[in-house]
């Protein structure tokens with residue numbers, strides 16, 4: 173069992189956002205970044221994966237096993253995402269049928285092929301997920317899957333050197349359940365008040381009428397004050413595919429939905445590096461030419477402060493207010 177808050181290594185780092193089973197994009201990105209197959213880098217750079225390695229894409233087992241090997245080799249770190257947490261909680265969904273079940277909601281995702289894990293690989297992958305910390309940090313940087321929340325990080329810091337993230341999450345859920353028996357019931361209480369859910373999924377508010385879900389995500393980074401360290405996170409898919417009323421609702425309920433362009437900082441010192449590869453399966457199903465995919469996998473290079481995507485583009489992220497609301 174791991175310590176849930178761990179130190180980042182000193183030196184140059186490449187942060188890679190949500191991969192979601194897109195093995196080929198990951199392999200291309202690693203090669204554009206200059207990594208050798210064993211994960212070493214001629215300039216001594218270190219890889220940090222921001223979680224959500226698996227689900228939806230074509231080869232979740234291979235992505236999880238590759239990252240596991242890079243971590244074992246000592247060239248990479250990886251934090252927990254909400255999708256790894258769901259696997260550890262044994263939630264069976266359409267998007268994680270790679271685990272070898274047939275459950276989940278019917279829909280187009282059923283048509284997207286997923287490589288199924290062998291029994292041996294599934295055990296290896298789950299054992300690997302159990303070793304992952306939730307937060308990494310050093311004097312200049314903070315790293316979390318979805319949301320940096322100082323109070324939640326403090327709670328995790330006190331969980332000791334040998335914490336089991338699944339029981340930590342369940343203990344907090346139970347405490348909240350007891351608390352809401354005497355208080356008003358709040359549909360956002362679990363997401364906002366359970367420290368692990370808050371860090372892995374981000375804060376929520378009740379949705380507006382006509383939204384596609386009961387609660388919607390809020391842009392916590394707009395009120396991220398009191399910590400001068402830069403913060404790198406993933407989770408908030410910054411690509412909006414499709415048109416029409418459903419797509420419009422999706423943009424309205426998404427914290428990045430009003431941004432004209434995606435290659436920006438989220439706020440002055442926070443940056444979200446989820447450039448939508450979680451949706452590449454739908455581009456593939458739609459028969460789109462791979463050269464015209466709008467979704468990307470990208471890395472944020474530190475201390476260089478540039479982005480590199482899976483096509484090898486090098487992008488200087490714009491200031492948050494360059495995003496301009498539509």
Ligand SMILES: [Mn+2]
Pocket residue numbers: 190224253254255317318372406407408
């Ligand atoms: Mn996520």
